[in-house]
Amino acid sequence: MAGTAPTKGRGGMSDQRRHRLRLDVSREASRLFWAQGVDATSGDQIAEAVGLSTRTIWRHFRSKESCAEPIVMRGVEWEMSTLRSWPPQLSLEVHFAAESSKFGREASDVERMDTELAIKMIRLADTEPAIRTAWLMACDQVEREMAEIIAGRLGLPAEDLDVRVHAAAASAALRVLNEHIGAAILEGTDPRDFADAPARIARAVRAATGGAVGDPVTT
Amino acid sequence: MAGTAPTKGRGGMSDQRRHRLRLDVSREASRLFWAQGVDATSGDQIAEAVGLSTRTIWRHFRSKESCAEPIVMRGVEWEMSTLRSWPPQLSLEVHFAAESSKFGREASDVERMDTELAIKMIRLADTEPAIRTAWLMACDQVEREMAEIIAGRLGLPAEDLDVRVHAAAASAALRVLNEHIGAAILEGTDPRDFADAPARIARAVRAATGGAVGDPVTT
């Protein structure tokens, strides 16, 4: 998703630039959170690390803990875009496997480092309630995306109760697997040992939706 | 901690008293949150409403928003205890229906008022991120309880990955239905219109676990 880089800055320096600025702050904040803990990290420290005034930090983030949000969100961005690009005629297993191997081959170094930071933040969420909020917010985004995709596949509105229930169940299953895999990687498990992860995820999503989501759709 | 000292005995606020105090504070705080919004409610206000000093409030709650936690937790306590009391030989549908009708008959006024407050807090969680944290924490508790129950039914340890995935999916489905029913009740829908709620919940849990959880268990 990040292949586009050069020649930006057109028109106003707003949306994209703002996003990148938030990401820069988030990287430094996450690094500090991981190194010293959340409580031991002050807004002033984050500001100094990223080379901005404290006031500017608060202009871009509602709270200290929310500084972790962009990085955490990056950790689920792959899943979000994978869901978004799921063609109706493919099964979830096939699509996930293909996208996963593509990520393994094509991911940039920055993407890998951000992913690693995201995993650390998810780990921190275990013990730091403040960070847990950010993680759950990201999961909430995944759930909404999931609702859209499921609604499309089932030919129902995204507000339909069954769709929402399926989306919640599927994204919850996805969350647990994410936490599990992330924890294992931090423990030192070789990421290659998770070659079957896409299949496992697909299977979990299929099961969590009672089999309603996973098969190819023929309209 | 060397030697088994008389941990009870003298001094020390009993767990029960502490719990009741937190609940009292939570009732007032929730009432204020609902009436004026979270931001407009100060710690001093909560303290005055409950007749304690502000300092004491901070002794019993880590943060302002966490004052809502006990009430929100009460909103899921029924489900937790219902899950805990689920006999192996009953199907989920039958047990939930029985417990639900029992609650309708036997719930005290205080319980009903607390439940109403909890529903309001869950509603607030839609727009107030601070309260959403409390709601998601409560859902997390339900998920852990669910994992215990599922583990017992499936004869697996609660840490088993499949068990955790099933628990996450099931409790997420439960969460969405809770939010849906709560929102409808606040809109003025007659609670009697939700007579089929237990069946619906049971069905959703069964579906979310891929059918693995719901049937009677014969050991």
Added chain:
DNA sequence: TGAAAGGATGGCATTTAGTGACGCCAATGA
């Protein structure tokens, strides 16, 4: 029954997250 002990509370000072107000400066546009 009267200390003694120890936790619970309140008051005060202090730190820190977060906001408001104002001014500066760079980029844009006529």
Added chain:
DNA sequence: TCATTGGCGTCACTAAATGCCATCCTTTCA
């Protein structure tokens, strides 16, 4: 060129949250 705009920094300030200490209340034991 000047005026506008918008991001940023500085200062002042509100409110959340913690530490410290004096006090109160309760339980236990002599």
